[in-house]
Amino acid sequence: MTVLHETMRPVLDGLDVPTDLLVAGERRASGSGRRIDVRDPATGEVLATVADADLDDARAAVGAAADAAAAWAATSPRHRAEILVRAFELMTERSEDLARLIALENGKALPDARSEVAYAAEFFRWYAEEGVRLRGQLGRSPSGANRMVVTYQPVGVSVLVTPWNFPAAMATRKIAPALAAGCTAVLKPATETPLTAYAVAALLEQAGMPPGVLNVVTTSTAGPVVEAMLSDPRTRMLSFTGSTEVGRRLLRVAADRVLKCGMELGGNAPFVVLDDADVDAAVDGAMVAKMRNGGQACTAANRFLVADAVHDVFVEGLVARMAEVTVGPGVDESTGCGPLINADAVRKVDELVRDAIDRGARAVLGGEPVDGPGCFYPPTVLVDVPRDARLLHEEVFGPVAPVVRVDDEEEALALANDSEFGLVSYLYTGDLARGLRLSERLESGMVGLNRGLVSDPAAPFGGTKQSGLGREGSTEGLLEFMEAHYVATSW
Numbered sequence: 001m002t003v004l005h006e007t008m009r010p011v012l013d014g015l016d017v018p019t020d021l022l023v024a025g026e027r028r029a030s031g032s033g034r035r036i037d038v039r040d041p042a043t044g045e046v047l048a049t050v051a052d053a054d055l056d057d058a059r060a061a062v063g064a065a066a067d068a069a070a071a072w073a074a075t076s077p078r079h080r081a082e083i084l085v086r087a088f089e090l091m092t093e094r095s096e097d098l099a100r101l102i103a104l105e106n107g108k109a110l111p112d113a114r115s116e117v118a119y120a121a122e123f124f125r126w127y128a129e130e131g132v133r134l135r136g137q138l139g140r141s142p143s144g145a146n147r148m149v150v151t152y153q154p155v156g157v158s159v160l161v162t163p164w165n166f167p168a169a170m171a172t173r174k175i176a177p178a179l180a181a182g183c184t185a186v187l188k189p190a191t192e193t194p195l196t197a198y199a200v201a202a203l204l205e206q207a208g209m210p211p212g213v214l215n216v217v218t219t220s221t222a223g224p225v226v227e228a229m230l231s232d233p234r235t236r237m238l239s240f241t242g243s244t245e246v247g248r249r250l251l252r253v254a255a256d257r258v259l260k261c262g263m264e265l266g267g268n269a270p271f272v273v274l275d276d277a278d279v280d281a282a283v284d285g286a287m288v289a290k291m292r293n294g295g296q297a298c299t300a301a302n303r304f305l306v307a308d309a310v311h312d313v314f315v316e317g318l319v320a321r322m323a324e325v326t327v328g329p330g331v332d333e334s335t336g337c338g339p340l341i342n343a344d345a346v347r348k349v350d351e352l353v354r355d356a357i358d359r360g361a362r363a364v365l366g367g368e369p370v371d372g373p374g375c376f377y378p379p380t381v382l383v384d385v386p387r388d389a390r391l392l393h394e395e396v397f398g399p400v401a402p403v404v405r406v407d408d409e410e411e412a413l414a415l416a417n418d419s420e421f422g423l424v425s426y427l428y429t430g431d432l433a434r435g436l437r438l439s440e441r442l443e444s445g446m447v448g449l450n451r452g453l454v455s456d457p458a459a460p461f462g463g464t465k466q467s468g469l470g471r472e473g474s475t476e477g478l479l480e481f482m483e484a485h486y487v488a489t490s491w
Helices: 009-014 055-074 077-093 095-105 110-133 169-181 194-206 222-231 244-256 279-295 308-323 343-358 409-416 432-439 474-479
Strands: 021-023 026-028 035-039 046-051 137-140 147-154 157-161 185-188 214-216 235-241 260-264 269-273 301-307 362-365 380-383 400-406 424-428 446-449 482-489
Touching: 021 055, 035 194, 046 194, 055 147, 055 157, 055 185, 055 214, 055 222, 077 095, 077 110, 077 169, 077 194, 095 110, 095 194, 110 169, 110 279, 110 474, 157 169, 157 222, 169 185, 169 194, 169 235, 169 474, 185 222, 194 214, 222 235, 222 244, 235 244, 244 260, 269 279, 269 409, 279 301, 279 308, 279 400, 279 424, 301 308, 301 409, 308 362, 308 380, 308 400, 343 362, 343 380, 343 400, 400 409, 409 432, 424 432, 432 446
Parallel strands: 157 185, 157 235, 185 214, 235 260, 269 301, 269 424, 301 400, 380 400, 424 446
Antiparallel strands: 021 026, 021 214, 035 046, 137 147, 147 482, 362 380
């Protein structure tokens, strides 16, 4: 059974969005028969219900992936690439429908949703191209005693766990390299945004993906279900995007079976504006780094560290730009900032803002939850933020910009690196040599130098410290799903 909100009906009527589990190429209800409500965060109304998988469903999905593994690994890279290219074409053709679906179940503004769909589709095209380029190595050993033949083989059945904040892009960023490498997979999307994952899987089926190559399970008991899949001896890989706390728990489970793991975890991105920066450009970059998806991104700028010489001008510009942002339902064309994902997210953001203000910060814009229905929080700028405020040390995941005044680049770097996280940093300066020198000292896997956006399918995405293990995107993302196989031979 599927329950549709009237706002949802035009999207689901025009786009294949199944709501049951995908196992071995078949749509099936969960063994328990239970369903999960998917709600519009802008209104709280139910958009649809999806199947709620239990442990037996999870094992069946892994079994389906295992049954399909040998045949899929044996297909040529070119054949796999053709399916991925067709998936890219289908996503591009249905981009507006997908964007509206994302705006409904995730809440993000339509411009952000459209950008996400374009970004998500590019992973299919990139890995279609990258998969056929991967070659092995043939060489002579240093001693001259033998030849060395190195090839790359698929790691095997992979469990892919994705978050709600980028329901299309986080899915394709894992699915595309896994399939290009010759792996079969089970995707477990977030229960807040499962419809997009099911829609993407349906497009892959239309593109010619064989049954069992990608299986999709949704569940309200993520911990036990994912642990059951990881404990299954047929599973060989875990790729997870989510919080550091959950990532640590999954790593403990994976360690028992010595599973290969890729982890894209939390962030606490500093946004450094030096005294020689182009302030207008820095404000432009801040709007992208902070306000994309309403700040609900692991790459979102979390701490603005601004040189004293440009602090006031930067704050003035940022406040003016953020004040222009219209808050409303994501599907409304005039909306610039949609709702947060749920009421708990609103409470957390407000708690962090209240803590900062109680410690001496001042709200020069926003700072109070929006009255009325929906999970809205307004664009907020805080100044005079004390160093011990919680929002400088925790992910905010909302449209809140705390600004800290710094004296010089050394203080800015010290504060930027004062975090257990190291996903991405942003740095604005008018001196390229200075920027490159300081970028090397920023303790993060990625740096946006005079840019507020770093993500690209061709770039290695990932962090250092507590922000994760491995990389997604680029050639590195393909190799995450492969193992080097070495043959020593004499001839």
